[in-house]
Amino acid sequence: MHPAFSVIFFTVSSGAGFGLFALLYLTDLFGLSGGLPIEQKLVAGALALVLVAAGLASSMFHLANPKNAWRAFNRFRTSWLSREGVFAMAFYPFAIIYLGLTWLVVPELEVLRLTAGALATLLAWITLFSTGMIYGCLKTIRQWNSPLVPANYLTLGHFTGALLLLAVAGHGSVVLTGYVSLVLALLVVAASLKAIYYFWIAGPGAGPTIKTATGFTRGTVRLLDTGHTHGTFLTQEFGFQVARQFSLVLKAFVFVAGFVMPALILTLGGDVSVAIYAAAVTALLGMVAERWLFFAEARHVINLYHGAQHC
């Protein structure tokens, strides 16, 4: 699949934003290390909202006809893309109520504040899941059609969100050990799931082949002529292929920049805020590479008609 930068930025940015918000709420609810001071909660919350909004705005650049984008909420009952949009929009009012009440500090409204935060967190999770399912529901792409895909979106969003939360927390007087442990725990889960995913897509899998695609099941089938003189929409959108060697190098980069470096920086560098920023930046770079590969390695069954023997 052709990796579109707008979609890559969208999923990395809004994933981190939703993860950051959910963790902000949970650490606030359970008072991790005594809880963050109000200003830092507000900074983290605002950062989350900006990341989500930036992601959604970027996804608009992927549309060939953005003037109809408002219609995207229309098919909530069948389309994960529609659901994602609706849940992302529903997230905002609750998140804003939660942050607003955090700012105003009204003791009588504490229950409302926490309820709004809980609902926003729930919506953040559902939205992340929906984003994963946009890809996970497609039977045409074996590398995407798996529960591992929404699981990856959820865990990577929380891992990057936790790093950003730590970066915000690093500016105050809170003891950071709890936040560092949170990042490391999520890092281990996210990295393990990603490793499982990479092992899973490396296998041949049992999907359609050129034989079932054409119905010539008895003999070998070989493409003689694609019937067009130059590329078409189909070859541009689905024909993208990444060299095996390059994809191995990129996978190594995903793990080194995304997981190993942040883990080393955080365990060795400790509380220094420069170190935390460095960890966040390399992790986000790793995530961009991860998302790029997620598209580049996906092979749509249409390639069978263009000569691929299996997908």
Next chain:
Amino acid sequence: MRLGLVIDLDVCVGCHACAIACKEWNASGTTAPLTDYQPYGAEPSGVWFNRIRSYEVGEYPNNKTINFPMSCMHCEDADCVTVCPTGASYKRAEDGIVLVDQNKCMGCNYCSWACPYGARELDRESGTMKKCTLCVDRIYDQQIPMEERQPACVLTCPAHARMFGDLDDPNSAVSSVVRERGGYQLMPELGYNPTNHYLPVRKAKPIPTENLGKPGFKDKIKGIANRIVKR
């Protein structure tokens, strides 16, 4: 009603006439225009509803070239419709034709990802998704004679490799030919239940090329004439 095409792979000669007729008719049809990019340039490309590919099946000397036209299959369980967030993609309840409402499409490409058959192509000029309409604006046109109320590709095919009809009706010509010739669907394992069917290549007796026997008197004369007359 479940309108669709039946394509006889034994008969298709790969002349691309159906694709041209489709482009011609639909360039002024409900989803028009069908943009061409650089038509006279170095990298000509454009939007087509119907594409013909050729495959070699089997090993020499039992190999065969098979021409393989593909357009929208108007699937029963069309994921292209369920994934569309705007409601632009829809399947008509009355005849099963799958269409894209050009006024609603936002050009997200999602439906093309969901289609296993490559039936949908984005028109970069209009920013909307285009696909085979089964010539919906022709097959219902009361102004044209009854026998011409068929998709442009079916009407134009010089080899009569294409048939059009109601695959829901077991007595229709298309249903009978699918039954008799063992017509099949593409990639049935994905579960889209495409309406269009393909008729397999018939088993042909090999034409003997050895032991043709001695040439007769007529053949001898022909042979001599061929040697004398230089082309």
